[in-house]
Amino acid sequence: MKKLHIPVVLGTARKGANSIKVARYLFGELKKKSSIKTKLLKVETFMLGRTVPDWQSKKLTRPWSKEVDAADAFVFVIPEYNHGYPGELKMVMDQVFDQYYRKPCLLVGVSTGRFGGARVLENISPVITNFEMVITGKLYFDNVKELFDQNGNIKDPHSWGKRVQKQYHMLYEDAKGMKVFRENEKSA
């Protein structure tokens, strides 16, 4: 089987966001897998302005649309802002609709507090479902300021590694299955 493409999406454009450390760590772990190709996508690259563009503006939305098209699944890294998700993530995601259909995703919450973004992942789940994506699992990075050393390396690679690999296994298997499902539907 061809390699599956699973990008890691950093869901905030906030300067100095701690979530970038989580995104880089998850990207690094995914890059090690021979059956997967990945890239790190930052929402700031795809922001277009004050609100979502007209859905007919294919030229404007093409950069994000191309990334969504190419993806077999996603890892979304989402910091918790007042229990919700960053507005810029929603505005970027809203640029397209059909291309998300039946694509699996792993949701990753990030917070400086002890809940690890549990509330933001609850909040974004109905949005993801509305896009007709499939949530394969959730990971919670709590106390994010304490998790990485000065070089950006995770301080406890063993215990985080176990959690991450379990999620990646489920994400990969579901991505494989859903790709077949989508292809079968297209050719039916």
Ligand SMILES: Cc1cc2nc3c(=O)[nH]c(=O)nc-3n(C[C@H](O)[C@H](O)[C@H](O)COP(=O)(O)O)c2cc1C
């Ligand atoms: C506008 C804003 C709202 C926040 N609200 C929450 C919150 O509701 N719960 C929480 O645990 N942390 C909250 N935080 C702290 C974030 O969890 C913290 O900044 C963490 O590092 C993840 O966000 P970051 O990637 O932007 O740094 C908030 C941060 C910002 C900037």
